[in-house]
Amino acid sequence: MSNVAEGIDTFWRWWNASKDDLASAIAEHSLDGWVEPISENVKAMHPDLAWELGPGLDAQHQLCVTGEGNPELRVVTERWLARAPKADAVWEYHPARQPSPGTRELSLKLDGVDLDFDALQIEIEPDDVRRLLHITAHHPKLTEVGEEHRLTAAFLYLNEVLGEDDLDRFVGSIDISPAPLQRTASLEDLRASISELDEASESFTLLQGKTEDGMPILVMANLGLKRLDHLLMDTHVEIVIPYPANESGLYAPAVGEELDAMEDALLEALGHDAVFIGHETGLGQRVIHLHVVAGGPALPRIEEWERNHPAWEIDVEAVHDPQWDILDRW
Numbered sequence: 001m002s003n004v005a006e007g008i009d010t011f012w013r014w015w016n017a018s019k020d021d022l023a024s025a026i027a028e029h030s031l032d033g034w035v036e037p038i039s040e041n042v043k044a045m046h047p048d049l050a051w052e053l054g055p056g057l058d059a060q061h062q063l064c065v066t067g068e069g070n071p072e073l074r075v076v077t078e079r080w081l082a083r084a085p086k087a088d089a090v091w092e093y094h095p096a097r098q099p100s101p102g103t104r105e106l107s108l109k110l111d112g113v114d115l116d117f118d119a120l121q122i123e124i125e126p127d128d129v130r131r132l133l134h135i136t137a138h139h140p141k142l143t144e145v146g147e148e149h150r151l152t153a154a155f156l157y158l159n160e161v162l163g164e165d166d167l168d169r170f171v172g173s174i175d176i177s178p179a180p181l182q183r184t185a186s187l188e189d190l191r192a193s194i195s196e197l198d199e200a201s202e203s204f205t206l207l208q209g210k211t212e213d214g215m216p217i218l219v220m221a222n223l224g225l226k227r228l229d230h231l232l233m234d235t236h237v238e239i240v241i242p243y244p245a246n247e248s249g250l251y252a253p254a255v256g257e258e259l260d261a262m263e264d265a266l267l268e269a270l271g272h273d274a275v276f277i278g279h280e281t282g283l284g285q286r287v288i289h290l291h292v293v294a295g296g297p298a299l300p301r302i303e304e305w306e307r308n309h310p311a312w313e314i315d316v317e318a319v320h321d322p323q324w325d326i327l328d329r330w
Helices: 002-027 032-045 071-082 147-170 187-199 253-273 298-307 325-329
Strands: 050-055 061-066 091-094 107-110 113-116 121-127 132-138 171-176 205-210 216-221 235-242 274-282 285-292 315-320
Touching: 002 032, 002 061, 002 071, 032 050, 061 071, 107 147, 121 187, 132 147, 132 187, 147 171, 147 187, 235 253, 235 298, 253 274, 253 285, 253 298, 285 298, 298 315
Parallel strands: 061 091, 132 171
Antiparallel strands: 050 061, 107 113, 121 132, 205 216, 216 274, 235 285, 235 315, 274 285
8 A cells, every 4th residue: 555655646746747737738639648647647556547537527627536436446546535636726636437417418439339328218226225226228229239338338328427436336237128118217317316315324124044954044234335435444344153042043032132232332332433234143143244444443342342251252253355245145
């Protein structure tokens, strides 16, 4: 990460010396000579970063540096933004692609076919549990585009409408329909649906399953959590608490009350320094799942909590999980 920090410092020194000339080049439509130096300075921060210039939302121009949906790189672009000069009338800066205000006037060319965004139809299927929208899209000219590129058209449209962050937060599956859609949603409908999900409070879902041997597994998980809202929480902590089990692998009510009290005490001690994903119960153990910041204060507090419960054979394991793969388990 020290190399990233050095790259960020180098970028902003170069930028502060170059931004006025770059603004003049945009006005004179002579940007070709700037592509290589911008790319060189962006890639010096991390080779997988991308960038783009465009009209600003408030300023004349914007510079966006993006990790293309990678949560680890999204941390880098936030750190890049934190060192940016103050936005002014000429330049503003963004760590992810922003929504375009004039989306319906945009078009895209794929496989030699001009696709007007205005002709694109979308259908929305809300998933309230995971706080997602599943999208079906249709465009009358998509049949003229290679099948491998049809999804790209819908993805780029949604990226323009919502911006990179809300696309990542709130769009689940994207499907392409060869036939016109019956229940179409307008651009305003889509944005309103995103706002509703954004304002919805997080809630835990109760799930019940069985092992191959038919033993019950009970899960309580916050499936609507958004990785993007907890960028620094890159470490998954799994806490296993064995308990005296009955023949089904579950516990007596008194044991359950004690497990819940232990969990409550842990979460109170951690506060905002951990994200509680949920827990699994069955096969004679309670498994608590958290996400924390690597090197942060959460792990020492977990160790202290463990020492406060010497009667239980608690096992704690922490692994690097920047993608939050744990949520795919359920």
